[in-house]
Amino acid sequence: MRTDPCLFLLCLVFLPAFCFADGRRELETRSWQPIKNIKDPHVIEIAKFAITEYNKKSGQGFEFDSVVKGEKQTVSGTNYRLVVAVVTFDEKATIQYQTVVWEKLSGEKKFVSFKPIN
Incomplete structure (x- = not known):
């Protein structure tokens, strides 16, 4: 099975953005x-x-x-x-x-x- 390099690059670009957004939501719930x-x-x-x-x-x-x-x-x-x-x-x-x-x-x-x- 061959993986498309474009899909791999998209994951590298967007995955950190999703993780950061999720972490930010958690931080907001923990702030006063x-x-x-x-x-x-x-x-x-x-x-x-x-x-x-x-x-x-x-x-x-x-x-x-x-x-x-x-x-x-x-x-x-x-x-x-x-x-x-x-x-x-x-x-x-x-x-x-x-x-x-x-x-x-x-x-x-x-x-x-x-x-x-x-």
Whole structure:
């Protein structure tokens, strides 16, 4: 069986383009994307979960105020990176924190981080 050299050359030219396009799609799903509706009940639920988990670990008594902004990243589930405003019990001040929560495909949530914004 004889292979046409033109077919071979076409494969050499177009195959990398298809592979790159596929890799780019994968990269886009792994990059952080803005959350369009930060008032979505699920986003609020994620923020409240993060505050509750942080309070348990730190002994703080923060209360949820609002989600200021947020991004999400699709991985094996979804990472949520949110800026949340919290109210302190002692000072009654509102402070902003950046938190990351990983929500697994099963719906289980895992607290990742909670850091004050300078």
